[in-house]
Amino acid sequence: MADGAPDREVLERARRGDRRALGAIVETCGDFVLGLAFRMTRDRSGAEDLAQEVFVRLMRALPRYDPGRPFLPWLRTVATNQILHLLTRGGEKERRRTASLEACAEAAGSLPPDPAAEAAPAVAEARERAEAVRRAVRRLPPDQRAIVALRYFRGLGYEELARELSLPLGTVKNRLFRAREALAAELGETKR
Amino acid sequence: MNCEEALDRLQESFDTGGLSGEARDHVASCQACSVRAARLREAHAALAAPEAVPSWTAALTRGVLLRLERDTRRARRLSLAAAAVLGLAAVLGLSLLPEVPGPSSLADLPERARENLPDLSDVLPGGLGEIESLLPLGFLVPLLLALFEGLRLAVAAARRSNA
Numbered sequence: 030m031a032d033g034a035p036d037r038e039v040l041e042r043a044r045r046g047d048r049r050a051l052g053a054i055v056e057t058c059g060d061f062v063l064g065l066a067f068r069m070t071r072d073r074s075g076a077e078d079l080a081q082e083v084f085v086r087l088m089r090a091l092p093r094y095d096p097g098r099p100f101l102p103w104l105r106t107v108a109t110n111q112i113l114h115l116l117t118r119g120g121e122k123e124r125r126r127t128a129s130l131e132a133c134a135e136a137a138g139s140l141p142p143d144p145a146a147e148a149a150p151a152v153a154e155a156r157e158r159a160e161a162v163r164r165a166v167r168r169l170p171p172d173q174r175a176i177v178a179l180r181y182f183r184g185l186g187y188e189e190l191a192r193e194l195s196l197p198l199g200t201v202k203n204r205l206f207r208a209r210e211a212l213a214a215e216l217g218e219t220k221r
Numbered sequence: 222m223n224c225e226e227a228l229d230r231l232q233e234s235f236d237t238g239g240l241s242g243e244a245r246d247h248v249a250s251c252q253a254c255s256v257r258a259a260r261l262r263e264a265h266a267a268l269a270a271p272e273a274v275p276s277w278t279a280a281l282t283r284g285v286l287l288r289l290e291r292d293t294r295r296a297r298r299l300s301l302a303a304a305a306v307l308g309l310a311a312v313l314g315l316s317l318l319p320e321v322p323g324p325s326s327l328a329d330l331p332e333r334a335r336e337n338l339p340d341l342s343d344v345l346p347g348g349l350g351e352i353e354s355l356l357p358l359g360f361l362v363p364l365l366l367a368l369f370e371g372l373r374l375a376v377a378a379a380r381r382s383n384a
Contacts, residue, residue: 046293048286048290051285051286051289052282052286055277055281055282055285055286056277056279056282059277059278059281059282060274060276060277062277063274063275063276063277063281064274067274067275068272068274073275076275077275077281080277080281081281081284081285081288084285085285085288085289085292088285088289089289089292158267159270159272162267162268162270166268177268180236180268181268181269186236186237187236187237202229202232202233205232205236206229206232209232209235209261209264209265209268210261212264212267212268213257213260213261213263213264214260216260216263216264216267217260
């Protein structure tokens with residue numbers, strides 16, 4: 030996340046709709062929101078669209094932010110919930126997009142081999158592995174993706190995950206375990 | 222300890238560290254569990270591996286600000302449109318008021334209907350004529366409320382545009 034929260038004056042001006050202050054907040058928190066969106070979509074362009082949409086919603090929600098509370102935890106929670114909401118709502122659209130991305134990836138696989146990849150098989154293998162993980166993550170249901178992103182991107186423990194997502198501890202563990210199981214199965218399939 | 226329990230303990234160890242001896246022994250001695258455990262470890266390692274995350278750019282900030290401005294303009298237009306519609310409705314209503322059909326006076330009611338009217342002399346010392354004087358309020362009050370709401374929306378829209 031950004032080094033620090035925007036100061037109180039910037040927040041106050043942003044709440045009143047000041048363009049510069051809004052821009053300053055977006056700049057300060059951009060990497061965090063984009064990082065989280067990327068971890069949940071594993072797709073750069075999709076993550077950028079998602080992060081922008083999240084910011085638009087965050088800025089609209091800003092007048093409801095209580096200045097007495099710390100800003101960054103509020104932003105993290107709202108951003109996480111918004112990403113999750115958008116992924117769930119756009120689930121069908123995104124599944125189609127994933128399918129088309131996979132079709133492109135398969136088409137790319139039928140192209141002549143990249144000479145650089147041939148020269149460095151280890152690099153090519155690592156890249157392929159990373160792509161397999163990305164594909165596998167994109168196939169997870171949004172609620173499992175959220176848990177995985179928060180666990181691995183933000184390093185949250187079970188209790189923090191439960192608090193952040195307002196879920197019982199058992200549900201958090203269950204979703205995380207199921208996500209790993211699904212990924213393990215998917216990666217096992219890829220190996221064959 | 223059964224297979225599911227052992228694998229749950231293994232997964233917990235990814236998040237909290239430390240795998241119990243019992244679970245470790247089970248995974249080591251069970252062929253199916255050791256295969257699943259290897260895959261789970263691989264999935265955990267893949268997720269934990271650092272990945273190049275894209276950085277936020279000034280162009281993305283500009284995109285967000287443009288969206289916000291567009292949304293504000295749209296909301297302002299909607300408010301103005303709503304105010305205009307309400308104002309128009311109020312003006313139309315006021316202009317039609319004298320033409321609203323119906324009995325203009327209790328005297329226009331048929332005789333039978335007048336006979337059936339209850340005796341309200343206790344609550345209306347001025348007689349039924351008092352009700353007649355109140356009848357236009359039934360039309361005027363909603364119209365005035367609509368005018369007020371229209372004005373309120375217009376003022377709110379003007380304030381937003383000045384902000």
